[in-house]
Amino acid sequence: MALHADLTREIDEGPAGPAVGAFFDVDGTLIAGFSAVAFLRDRLASGRMGARDLVDALLSTARFRLGRLGFSGLIAATAAWLRDVPEQELEELSERIFARALATAIYPESRALVQAHRRRGHTLAVVSSATRYQIEPIARELGIPNVLCTRLEVQNGRLTGRHLWPTVYGGGKAMAARELARAQGIDLAQSYFYTDSHEDLPLLEIVGRPRPTNPNRRLAAVAALRGWPARRFTTRGTPGLVDVVRSSLALASIVPSFALGAVPGVLNWSRRDMVNLAITTWGEVGTALAGVHLQVHGEEHLWSHRPAVFVFNHQSAIDMLLLCKLLRRDFVGVAKQEARRNPLFGPAFALAGTVFIDRFDRQRAIAALRPAIAALKAGMSLVIAPEGTRSPTPRLGPFKKGAFHMAMGGGVPIVP
Template identity: 45%
Template sequence: MNPDDLIAEIEAGPRGPHIAAFFDLDGTLVHGFTATHILRDQLRRGQVGAGDLARLVLTAVDGELGGDPTRAGDLGISALRGHLEDAMTEMGERLFVQKIAGTIRPQARAIVKAHQRMGHVVVLASAATRFQTGPVARELGIDHILCTELEIEDGVLTGRVVGSFLWGEPKAQAVRRFARENDVDLGQSYGYANGDEDVAFLASTGRPHPIAPGRALRATADLQGWPVLDVVEPLRRGVRSVLGTAAAAGGLNAGLVAGAVLGAVRRDKRAGTNVGIPLACDAALALAGVRLDITGEENVWKARPAIFIGNHQSSLDPVIMGSLLRRDFTGVSKAEARFDPRMVAASLFLDPVFIDRSNSGQSREALDALTDRIRSGTSIMIFPEGTRMPTPEPGPFKKGAFHMAMQAGVPIVPVVIRNAGQLLAPRATVVRPGTIEVCVLDPIDTGEWTAEDLNTIVPEVRQLFVDTLEKWPS
């Protein structure tokens, strides 16, 4: 079954909180296993001994060969004995940002949002702990979590479980108990999972949907007539990606050099920049195997100069904006980016403004100088979140871009970048080939704005990004 068809089916069905959607975590909402990241982190920090690791591996193998797979979970939890609850919470949040956020399946995110639009109760049901499930649930706006709860005494983990390890039938029991306690009609509710152990969990719902299921679950789905949801797995880095990334870096530099030579020959830096930047960005994207699918491209040219604001999840975003804006623009970045090697060549051409947010006086002076450049015909590219986000959900927008637009009397043009993080995640170094979707929204007139209005206007503009990402224009 296609995810788009499923979403259409959900939106054509009944509304209301008497219907629930239960989502498994590992392999369903996220690609892979969140526990793997915890184990690697603890090994790297010396928090898991060799004996504990050996017992965990042997138990996991035994589970694959027909033994009790919950023993691996019990051993993993017992290895946490003596850990501070606060430290585990911090670790869960850190690993979410560093590792797990980028593994959330885009299709699963879209399905969750479809249920939320319909007013359904959305529940994350998993054998994982709250340290793993909590950040993912918060990111997706899921209010209810059924998970393996760990016993904590005086802020310290005891290495024991409260109640049952939610694997197999205990997970199904937890779902049925939740339905009874919350007046949920399980017969009309949805279940999503990928594991062979989740047959009982899915069978508890009236609308089970295996997602990228294992062999045994797929066989059960075929037997029961359950619609299988096939999703696109995350792109993997390979030789093409590595070679393409190296070629892209070379193409970027070659384009910049060509622009510099032209500027020197003509004794016109601006002319050189206007040739070098689009040449460099186009070459980098093409050599990396990245294609842009642009909606609303005419809005790039409707009102120049302007403040072009974009959501920011990937290091590809400035290159995308450069290819899109092409000429007569510069950028704004945080002060520490001045020392980023990747910024050196671009800085020579664009002459961006670096703002030290810890120094309000310097920030005001820099923004005033930038306002003068805007009035002279230079557009501005800025990412108002201030840093790359670990997930596609836009972070809070800072007000600097909006103040600049007001002072210079130019419009704001939102540029929504949909999936750059799938091709180059926030901490990744290799670009995967693929298509990035970009939507340039209509320019927003700032002529009637006042400083007092910004507390309302800034969240409203951010919401345009959220709405566009959720309902991409055809």
Template identity: 35%
Template sequence: MTRAAAFFDLDKTVIAKSSTLAFGRPFFQGGLINRRAVLKGAYAQFVFSLAGADADQMERMRRQITAMTTGWDVAVVHEIVRETLHEIVDPLIYDEAADVIEAHRAAGRAVVIVSSSGAEMVEPIGEMLGVDRVVATRMVTRDGQYTGEIEFYAYGENKATAMRDLAAEQGWDLADCFAYSDSVTDLPMLEAVGHPTAVNPDRGLRKAAAERGWPVLEFTRPVTLRSRSAAARTPVVTGTAMGVGAAVAGIAWYARRRALRTPAGGVVAAVALPAPVPPIGRRRPRGA
């Protein structure tokens, strides 16, 4: 059993776009949304890439997505996501984020994705990245269709609550855990751990990080996982991981190095990955 974990927000922290909006075109091609929705999603993606999403924008996006998905067939959504995952998401993964994830694995920590996007998107992405757990938004389904209701919204304080519950279940001391996010809306998530780091922070989070003395990283190189040769790479903590204390120092050194190199300027509960284990306290919907 690992004694600590590293928690990662997904959008603009591990991948370069909104995971929910990235699937707009496949959903259109699969007949789930119309062309107008695709265009609105493309515009939202553009705004998100420039400035992130504040609380009001996230709330508008949540309402739009829940209204749009009402009546969708759960099995069809899962099928579309799995068929297009590598084409849509693989090229968006930040090389630097993959390095940090590898460093935490080398230090013996569990890796957890914590995202407000839907489990339908986040779970397969988590499997692709090989993370240990996923926390994401969970929507209500009935008779194989989405009802438009949200059972659990992985946003704001809810993220921190899910992290505390998962830490209690797994025996992790949050004071020894790490967290990474780009958004000021994730302050509860970052404040829940002993080692918070702002990644590609929006204006609000950059200010909060400066006030609290948190490290700030800038991730700028999206790559495909296929382009990352494990044999050609040396783990970030190699030569430094001499016991738990030295491993922590290796991660902190990596964060400072990144900060110096680049000047600072949507639906489910936790599930084990990659094994197809249903979410804790909930059966996976038919067709998942």
């Protein structure tokens, strides 16, 4: 069964075609948390926001939450802070913040929903009170072509400190959705809207398929009263104490795993026996502690082409555990030079024969690959992330040439 099949079943079995709209709120719906917080943190860290600006921002937000300031007043205050900022600077900042903070906040469940709607040929749109600088990178990543959002005024390439009317908030979202429906022939009675907030009731009430998603308390109550199906996503957001403890124990279990591996290593005078047992033990124990259960398709390819260069899309620290769980023995990894200095993993990686690459010195990096090619010729497999860095999203980035040079030099296949 495909991942998230239960979540997407009604879409897969429902009407197809562009007359069906799929509207998505962003904060709390497509992503965990609030995109504005990431921008606020950046302004504070960079020194572009002083203590007085921070106090003003917090007071404006508090007044808005207490109902003493309308959304137009809140966005007006936000726009004022950005007066005279070059728009290009804000666009570049939005891309950096997306890569650093927002890309990893996208719910996998949201990705599944968007992909299901795309498969059915529906017309997709983000409809958000946030500005385009916050949400356009998210929409682009998910393949959502229509962005309905609050706009800030720009003149001569600089923000004026004012916003454009109307804001896309509350009834403004319903207005924006109606305009898109008229322009693109969307039947709102057949359409979906996903949101977490009761403030979006005006749009929820005009679509035929309102879908409260991670609903706040007031929206959850309305959904229960009206019989709207609600769903909650749990794969992103602040981890609980149990999750933190389990993840920490899983990663830390590398130490006792290598200690156990030392037993056959000493008895057989074999470093490879030691490393193989340590790798297998860490993969099994670590994934069990982390609560990870794997569904492997094409498992035969892990063993039918050895030695080989195994390539993977590096997205988190747990990737190391998964590789040990899957490959189990007779392989060495290729890692960035900085990993050698990690007090927990560095010694274990070095003992396992990891090839460390200086990513900022091309000549030294090329020289470091020679032992890797020798290992391939000696019957060992290699594991490398060909993008050369951790990926913030499941989307593949450009590959570096190292994996291919090593495979050709060792005369072995590449197994993705």
